[in-house]
Amino acid sequence: MKGRIDPVQRALAQSRLDHLSRQMGHAMTRTARSPIFAQAHDFSCFLADARGFVVAQADGIPIHTGSGGFAVRAILRDAPGLAPGDAFLLNDPYLAGGNHLPDWVVAVPAFARGALAGFACVRAHQSDIGGGAAGTYNPEATEIFHEGIRLPVLRLIEVGRVREDLWRLLLANSRTPDLLDGDLRAMLGAARLGAAGLTQLAEEVGAAWCGISEAILAHAEALQRRAFQSLPPGTYEGEETTDTDGRNAALIRVQARLTIAASGEARFDFNGSSPQVEGFKNSPYANTVSAVGLALAAFFDPTIPRNEGRLRAVAIDALEGSCVNPRPPAPVTMCTVFLAHEIIHAVWKALAQADPERASAGWAKNLFGVMSGLRADGSRWVGYHAQAAAGSGAVAGRDGFDSIGHLCTLGGLAIPNVETQERDYPVRVLRQELRRDSGGAGCWRGGTGVHYAVRLLAPSTQSFRGEGVGAGGGYGICGGHDGAPGAMTIRFPDGREEPAPRYGLGSLPAGAELHADSPGGGGWGDPRARDPALVAADVRDGLLSVQAARDLYGVVCDVRGVIDRAATEALRAER
Amino acid sequence: MAGRRLPEKTGSRQTKVPLPNPSPVTALSVRSLRPPFRIGIDVGGTFTDLVLADADGALLVRKTPSTPAQPEDGVFTALALAAKALGRDAPGLVADTALLVHGSTVATNAVLEGKLAPIALLCTAGFRDTLAIRRGMRADPWDHRAPFPAPLVPRHLRLPVRGRLAPDGTEWEPLEEKDVLDAAETIGASDVEAVAIGFLHAYADPAHERRAAALLRQALGEHPAARHIVCSSEVLPIVGEYERIATVAMHAALAPRIARYLAALEARLKALGYPRQLLLVQSNGGACTVAQACARPANLVLSGPAAGVAALAALAGPETGEDFVAIEIGGTSCDVTLMRGRRVELAESLEIAGHPLAVPAVAIHTVGAGGGTIAGVDGAGALYAGPRGAGARPGPAGYGLGGTEPTVTDAQLLVGRLAPGPFAAGALTLDATLARAAIERRLAVPLGIALEDAAAGVLRLVTQAIAQAVEEITLRRGLDPRRFVLVAGGGAGPMFGCEVAERLGIARVLVPGLAGAFCAFGMLAADIRLDRSAPFSALLDGAAVAAAAEQLAALEDEARKELTGEGFDAETIVVQWEACLRYRGQHGSLRVAFGDAQGLRAAFEAEHEARFGHLQPGGVIEFVSLSLTASASLPRPSSRRHTHDAAPHETRRAVWFFGHGMMAARVLDSPPPHGMPLAGPALLALDTTTVVIPPGWAARTLAAGDILLEAAR
Secondary structure, three states: OOOOHHHHHHHHHHHHHHHHHHEEEEEHHHHHOOOOHHOOEEEEEEEEEEOOOOEEEOOOHHHOOOOHHHHHHHHHOOOOOOOOOOOOEEOOOOOOOOOOOOOOEEEEEEHHHHHEEEEEEEEEOOOOOOOOOOOOOOOOOOOOHHHHHOOOOEEEOOOOEOOHHHHHHHOOOOOOOHHHHHHHHHHHHHHHHHHHHHHHHHHHHHHHHHHHHHHHHHHHHHHHHHHOOOOOOEEEEEEEEEEEOOEEEEEEEEEEEEEEEEOEEEEEEOOOEEEOOOOOOOHHHHHHHHHHHHHHHOOOOOOOOOOOOHHEEEEEEOOOOOOOOOOOOOOHHHHHHOHHHHHHHHHHHHHHHHHHOOOOOOOOOOOOOOOEEOOOOOOEEEOHHHHHOOOOEEOOOOOOOOOOOOHHHHOOOOOHHHHHHHHHHHEEEEEEEOOOOOOOOOOOOOOOOOOEEEEEEEEEEEEEEOOOOOOOOOOEOOOOOOOOOEEEEOOOOOOOEEOOOOOEEEEEOOOOOEEOOOOOOOOOOOHHHHHHHHHHHHOOOOOOHHHHHHHHOOOOOOOOOOEEEHHHHHHHHOO | OOOOOHHHHHHOOOOOOOOOOOOHHEEEEEEOOOOOOEEEEEOOOOOOEEEEEOOEEEEEEEEEEEOOOOHHHHHHHHHHHHHHHHHOOOOHHHHHHEEEEEEEEEHHHHHHOOOOOOOEEEEEEEEEEEHHHHOOOOOOOOOOOOOOOOOOHHHEEEEEEEOOOOOOEEEEEEEOOHHHHHHHHHHHHOOOOOOEOOOOOOOOOOOOHHHHHHHHHHHOOOOOHOOOOOEEEHOOOOOHHHHHHHHHHHHHHHHHHHHHHHHHHHHHHHHOOOOOEEEEEEEOOOOEEEEHHOOHHHOOHHHHHHHHHHHHHOOOOOEEEEEEEEEEEOOEEEEEEEEHHHHHHHEEEEEEEEEEOOOOEEEOOOOOOOOEEEEOOOOOEEEEEEEEEOOOOOOOOOHHOOOOOOOOHHHHHHHHOOOOOEEOOOOOOEOHHHHHHHHHHHHHHHHHOHHHHHHHHOOOOOHHHHHHHHHHHHOOOOHHHHHOOEEEEEOOOOHHHHHHHHHHHHEEEEEOOOOHHHHHHHHHOOOEEEEEEEEEEEEEOOHHHHHHHHHHHHHHHHHHHHHHHHOOOOHEEEEEEEEEEEEEEOOHHHHEOOHHHHHHHHHHHHHHHHOOOOOOOOEEEEEEEEEEEEEOOOOOOOOOEOOOOOOEEEEEEEEEEOOOOOEEEEOOOOOOOOOOOOOEEEEEEEEOEEEEEEEOOOEEEEOOOOEEEEEEE
């Protein structure tokens, strides 16, 4: 980089890059075929500089934030002779900087004045990519080969010409070739739109482009460094575990050791984490970095630009062969949800020691799975039991959200209405209501989780993902308590009841019911410091028992929430 | 359809800004105005605006400060001012008034300030928490520290009632009347003022809700809540319990206050001798009667801005076409809206203070880019502009009211687009020294760049942000912004119009002549409008279309009865049928004009192709719902004219333009006379706004008094 960057030009360029990546997102939702894009927004659009660093990213799904650069740098490494009109495709976490196989990346290089200016990329979760189970998640996988087709860096389009043989190979490896075909075209369209915009911008600013893109990264890096400088220097540790790898009962430990030097230099060391596991929760390095990036953005100021410069302010060590940086052929598909959840929690716990005020209590782990069955005309319906969504952790100043989507989306996925659910699928939802005494007690309490019950009106197949069954309550922090664990049972039409399995597949007859209590989020701070009026309101609202109000919060009140002030003061003074 | 936030400018903060002098558009010889009169009155956060049109379309404008404690006081002050201008008294004015249309922020402010009535909700047992769970949707997932707003009904007043309908309306379980009576007991012992009833699948059969309402009304007797019982199946029979119940709860929570306000207003009008019905503007840009507003008061939350969008229709003409994208830029924000073929672009829903309302409303995209938008240098040395604003106090540094942070207005002052001295029709005085000091200290010095580069840099950033906002609202709908005329309104809009247009490839910019009271003027252009819908599930075929037509005919019958019952002429009622369709398996749906099976398929495919870029040839299409819009046209000005009397006074000064830097520009203090276009570089320094005419652009005054700016080809 030479010469001084015009600060006005830098600010204009950053705003244009952000706008351009949003336009790519609109193009995706406008043109993509499968509902996963338009409804769940399970994709992200990003722009990288000529060195492969992400300079702008539209608000896609939060767990995609931070891993895109690995893919672009794999292209720079493996595809010499980039030319205008080329487009690349990849997905493999071991070969091509991918995060997990269902997320395919289409990247289009942009040129200005005859030189590479950068890349416009779309990463998107495909409906089906072959492998051992329809719909990309195979809980039986023990090797990545069981999880779908592996794509190293592929030149899908060579100087404007589609490699038709390759295209046919891709379609041949999907159970939903029509959707894949349409979605790939949508991804290409959006990436080309981004590349054209990038070319235009780079041509307009001319020779200053390299300096400007570097200045954009350096700006985010400087803001993130300042954020670390706001913490006292030292070493902080956080650890989170899970008791299943999706196949077997197994204790998986994610350990994050954060070191902050007096200079603000920060390092996360995950080397105390468990070795890689047999099941599909292993987190490839790119996903681990993304999870750390998500945790940092949520902990610090979310307005720090979420480009890759931000991550230059922190070193991330993860031992090869561990669950946070597995070696091939370990399976990985579940990692964007679980292990991402555990990684984010471990990072948050370490940060909480450095700055308890900003700490977030743990989000509960979800326990709902997927149901499917056949319609009268033989077509298949597939739906989620998302009405069972679990509670989130509290932060200082807000109670946990009582029922919300996965942590890796930061609650960005919507729960369908019961009415829609009952119109779309042969089910009757019996209950979707907040639990009592389940949110982790605290000065700010954890989200409650819900009672969810559903009767299946037709024979169905259930794919269980009971991470939060018998476990899963979010951790309490700063003196707050853990959230209550979840539970799930199956009731058969003959009245027989049995516990639901954690993971795996099961067939249920018409009339069978699932009854779930989703786990609660963790509390923040000492429950006895909670405003008695808020405690009493929870009692009045039936979210807290009179007994728990007294025992956990030191508040004496009746079931209508009328507080006995004297008794409360006396009880709270006891400690 | 995504919900969206309410624009900032409808906020309720009362600002104390001295009243501007009467606008020159009122400088007609007003005593010559002939009845019958039509009057639009817009009660905004700061001012109450009145626009009166006479039999020939001549206009009179009056402004008075709003009176939030008793909003109707401002209305009558405005009427008295108008009467005085006409040499009459208020009874003499209203007696000759054929139409009085009112827009108000009363509902808006009640929501934003949390001044809602305490209410209870009767809901299906097992599903008490719909309003608290909010479908788990977060507006900005990254900002996870922000709490959800408190639900409109606390949990102990969300009262479960057993009884369950299936999606098709058949009964899975009968209504448990005892639960309704228990609920009545709880409500009777409370301070609740209104009750919402929202049972699962009630859209498919209103019987359970109706029975519960009747039982409740009877059991509550004289309790005030008995007067405001709102059933979801009556006011909003749509699929989706969260959005339906949230909307119905808002109707209930607003009902007592809105009913009181409108009753007071009507009574005082009647006492003055006004012989007709008072009409109100709704969020969809159409008008309704007081009775209709009381039945669905949440339909009023976008009342004022919606009228402003409807007013765009009045700009349509042979020279301007009828496709507009409007940027309305005030002190804090820029609102972008669309009108295509005289039809306001509507969104299916809106969001206010975090509460979703599933009612059709004008689509407004708001960005934090206004005159008071603050620029600065962040902790890592980067220039930013917005979204934070300086508000009316302290306002821009150049106002001399204590502000020290540089704003867009300060930048405009520094580069010669605004002049020191009286500003906003004399309401304020601009001080260039203060503006210069703020920009120097907060921008130029920390960035190490020249003062004028810093000021120009702020304007470049904000211009780009506004252009991007226009792209958001157009490209997202698959529309090419170059097809549109850019309407630049609000105090700061005309300063940005041409340069925003240039960035977007738009060749024509229109500055409305009545910029100061555009919303009140829009009320004169509104028609009565009533939206009704009903769920309808069936695969698209001839039999389904016949059944749908039968249902639409029944809906139409009800709508016509309602409108004629309110006294509107049956002859003027126009009803449009629409259907929401989707490919089987899709979750979203598209709304198209109703027709036969073939026509519906063609319309759906065309819309799908335009919005999403592809279609499924021969794909299975299904109905999701049916809807209709019934409108009754109101008498409206056949034309309008407002003249600018005085010949412009001309001066010269140095002004900064994009791509040119500082250069000498002509400055006129009123629009160029008819037939004498003004070529840039030039400024029109008008009373309430400044129009920037860059090199390569020319401005001319149209017959109606609007200013059209055109780029040289």
